[in-house]
Amino acid sequence: MVIAIDGPAGAGKSTVARGVAEALGFTYLDSGAMYRCVALAALEAGVGLEDADGLGELAEALRIELEGPAVRLDRRDVSAAIREPEVSAAASLVSVHPRVREAMVSRQRELIDAGDYVAEGRDIGTVVSPDSPLKVFLTASEAERARRRAEQSGGDAAGVLAGIRSRDERDSAREHGALRAADDAVPIDTTGLTAAQVVDRVVELARERGLP
Numbered sequence: 001m002v003i004a005i006d007g008p009a010g011a012g013k014s015t016v017a018r019g020v021a022e023a024l025g026f027t028y029l030d031s032g033a034m035y036r037c038v039a040l041a042a043l044e045a046g047v048g049l050e051d052a053d054g055l056g057e058l059a060e061a062l063r064i065e066l067e068g069p070a071v072r073l074d075r076r077d078v079s080a081a082i083r084e085p086e087v088s089a090a091a092s093l094v095s096v097h098p099r100v101r102e103a104m105v106s107r108q109r110e111l112i113d114a115g116d117y118v119a120e121g122r123d124i125g126t127v128v129s130p131d132s133p134l135k136v137f138l139t140a141s142e143a144e145r146a147r148r149r150a151e152q153s154g155g156d157a158a159g160v161l162a163g164i165r166s167r168d169e170r171d172s173a174r175e176h177g178a179l180r181a182a183d184d185a186v187p188i189d190t191t192g193l194t195a196a197q198v199v200d201r202v203v204e205l206a207r208e209r210g211l212p
């Protein structure tokens with residue numbers, strides 16, 4: 001079973017999903033980390049970011065392990081490498097390809113079917129688990145999202161803003177698994193709220209729905 005938390009870059013998904021998972025005793029699933037692994041592997045192997053078949057094959061063959069905050073790609077710890085700006089941009093490019101998405105979505109479904117998860121991403125409520133009993137769509141103002149990302153990565157706010165703008169545009173416009181709120185998702189604007197306030201709100205929604 002999964003609580004789905006979707007939304008654009010910098011809306012607070014990771015912090016909130018981790019907090020909700022901890023509060024409810026569920027496992028946290030960072031679906032973006034999976035696309036980031038495909039991107040890193042493609043950059044390292046020299047597979048073109050527009051090579052749909054090459055990327056599909058690569059994605060199907062990768063061994064991706066998510067254990068707490070650690071992300072391992074073919075047994076190597078890539079937790080830091082996948083957060084580099086070059087990998088962020090490449091992740092948004094590789095994730096447009098349907099074969100890459102199918103490979104990642106089926107892995108995500110396997111995990112979710114075997115336990116209780118709080119999963120964050122772009123298409124958890126719409127594609128990965130349309131039957132999820134609680135879907136949340138987090139948003140925040142563009143300025144707030146850029147500020148948060150700049151704080152995390154140490155980059156300048158204007159550069160970070162340009163990066164998240166182009167990623168969000170691509171993530172929203174793609175044909176498969178686009179960034180979109182499910183019709184039955186609960187929207188939460190996190191601008192001006194602390195992470196703890198948002199976690200409390202989602203936990204309250206979960207309890208109202210009899211979860212876990």
Ligand code: DC
Pocket residue numbers: 009031032033035036088091092095120121122123124167171177
């Ligand atoms: O959540 P994130 O910033 O780590 O995601 C990195 C990229 O991966 C994002 O730009 C789009 C892609 N992604 C996706 O297509 N579907 C998801 N469920 C999660 C991420």
